[in-house]
Amino acid sequence: MSDSERKFNIDTEKNPLMTPKRIAFIVKRTSVQVDARDEEMVMTFPELVVKGLIIFEVVVIVLTIISLFFDAPLEWIANPNHTPSPAKAPWYFLGIQELLHYFPPVVAGVLIPVLVIIALIIIPYFEINIKKRELWERKRGRTLVLLTVSMALIDLLAAAFKAWVIAVPTLLLYSLILIPLFSKSNQGLVGWIRRRSLTEWIMLWFVIMVVVLTIVGTFFRGPEWRWTWPWIDGIY
Numbered sequence: 001m002s003d004s005e006r007k008f009n010i011d012t013e014k015n016p017l018m019t020p021k022r023i024a025f026i027v028k029r030t031s032v033q034v035d036a037r038d039e040e041m042v043m044t045f046p047e048l049v050v051k052g053l054i055i056f057e058v059v060v061i062v063l064t065i066i067s068l069f070f071d072a073p074l075e076w077i078a079n080p081n082h083t084p085s086p087a088k089a090p091w092y093f094l095g096i097q098e099l100l101h102y103f104p105p106v107v108a109g110v111l112i113p114v115l116v117i118i119a120l121i122i123i124p125y126f127e128i129n130i131k132k133r134e135l136w137e138r139k140r141g142r143t144l145v146l147l148t149v150s151m152a153l154i155d156l157l158a159a160a161f162k163a164w165v166i167a168v169p170t171l172l173l174y175s176l177i178l179i180p181l182f183s184k185s186n187q188g189l190v191g192w193i194r195r196r197s198l199t200e201w202i203m204l205w206f207v208i209m210v211v212v213l214t215i216v217g218t219f220f221r222g223p224e225w226r227w228t229w230p231w232i233d234g235i236y
Contacts, residue, residue, distance in 0.1 A: 085222075085223040085224065086221060086222070086223060086224065086225050088217065088218075088221070091214060091218060092214075094213065094214045094217030094218055095209075095210050095213035095214050095217065096108060096109060096113065097217055098165070098213040098214075098216055098217040098221075099112060099163075099213065101221075101225055102158075102161045102162065102163040102166075103161055103163070116206070119202075120206075123199055123202065133197060133198075134194060134195055134196070134197060135177065135180075135196060135197060135198050135201060136180050136181065136194065140181070144181070147174070147177065148174075151170060151171070151174040154166070154167075154170050155167045155170055155171055158170070165212055165213060165216050166209060166212075166213075169208050169209065169212050170205065170209075173201075173204070173205055173208060176193065177193070177201060179193050180193055180194040
């Protein structure tokens with residue numbers, strides 16, 4: 001339609017009830033209205049950086065106070081004629097040492113750590129992390145199937161190698177995730193569980209595995225890496 005053919009008659013009326021019909025003109029540069037949600041955002045500096053520095057200083061102060069009243073649990077001077085049994089790695093490597101007890105060295109020492117590092121790098125870029133939806137917010141049936149299959153594969157793999165320290169916490173976490181399906185409450189613990197996203201559950205499972213494997217390797221492994229109750233044998 002040419003400019004000469006565009007002829008519109010605009011009538012002004014003080015009483016809007018006298019003009020029941022309305023016409024909207026949308027030009028090419030007008031954006032289409034979309035559904036958008038405003039999410040809370042903060043600046044990295046100073047909000048995040050200052051809080052991180054404060055927490056760092058508090059941790060240093062607490063560790064300094066603890067070191068003044070408690071000595072580090074050091075053993076005797078190194079003696080080549082007396083090798084401690086078992087020879088344990090530093091606490092931050094005890095999780096991998098515990099995995100070596102169950103899985104082949106290539107799997108426990110190379111494959112699993114590499115996959116964990118790759119996952120921690122890639123997961124923040126997933127769509128589920130950007131939108132941060134609740135786990136059961138959409139497509140509950142599909143989510144339940146995928147979650148059940150994933151947890152079952154992890155438990156079956158752990159059970160095949162008798163890695164019960166992995167299978168049992170994974171099963172307990174799976175039971176915790178299912179609570180919102182059987183309760184409609186949005187308050188308290190149930191409400192907190194309901195609001196967690198998939199990435200938060202993945203990270204929580206990872207942290208639980210690290211903590212459990214480290215605790216088992218530190219307190220429950222004795223000579224020849226056998227299961228040892230610390231309050232009975234006193235070896236840890």
